Amino acid sequence: MEFSKDLSAGYLVNHMARLFEKGLAARIRPLGLTPGTFPALLELWEGDGLTQKDLVERLDIEQATMANTLARMERDGLVRRERDNNDGRVQRIRLTDRAKGLRDAAIEAAMSVNNETMAGLSMEEQHQLVELMQKVIYRDQTSATLA
Template sequence: MSEKRMPTIDQMLCFAVYSAGHAFTRFYKPRLDALDLTYPQYLAFLVLWEKDDITVKALGERLFLDSGTITPLIKRLEARGLVGRHRDEEDERQVRIRLTAEGRALKDKALSIPLAVIDGVGQSFETTEAMRRELVALRERLDKAAG
């Protein structure tokens, strides 16, 4: 009968994903420092550049962040004049986020970042895209398994 062994940390998929996430953060840091953005703030901008004037709830859901995390992030961006918050005209309970002119202008400064990632990964766009699809599928399977 074979003895069951605990896999080492380096054999764990979760650690490979976790440590890759940290490597991404280190890779992004100097590029985002030039824009005076944190990684979560950059992700929020990616969503807002794609679709402006969305609810705080929608932004949090898109980024997998709860309201306790997303609200301070938005407040910091608002204090810098990059976004504005306003009540939804149809549902006063909902707060919407809208880019300011300064927030929209930041997009031009950030355009080189996705290309730098492709270069940094050192693989073709097609290979990188296939990896991204696999990670999305993994996340979806884990979400389903978690209930």
């Protein structure tokens, strides 16, 4: 059976994800951030006070993973978790001032990692790559929802 890792999308996407993550880690370390917190921060910068469940749904991450990530973020002074008044189960996630202040520098870092890691591609190709990945992810989520 002929099978080459360099032709396998699964292998390549793992390899490529490691490149991006390593690059991002290096760039945001000076800010006191790690890559895993980034998606949650993006959502919270858009709208503070989301619940853990909101984040889980928007980021397509398992609930247990999000709980752990939020615990690290709280430990590192990025968020506070406040009990909701109407529903005692719910934790509202609030950004600290420190986290609010990191937004611009963090987004700047992410953009430059994207640019540098994809520097071998033309703008046209970068756009294509993003569109193809969106297509894979989006159709997978809808089919999962149908199941």
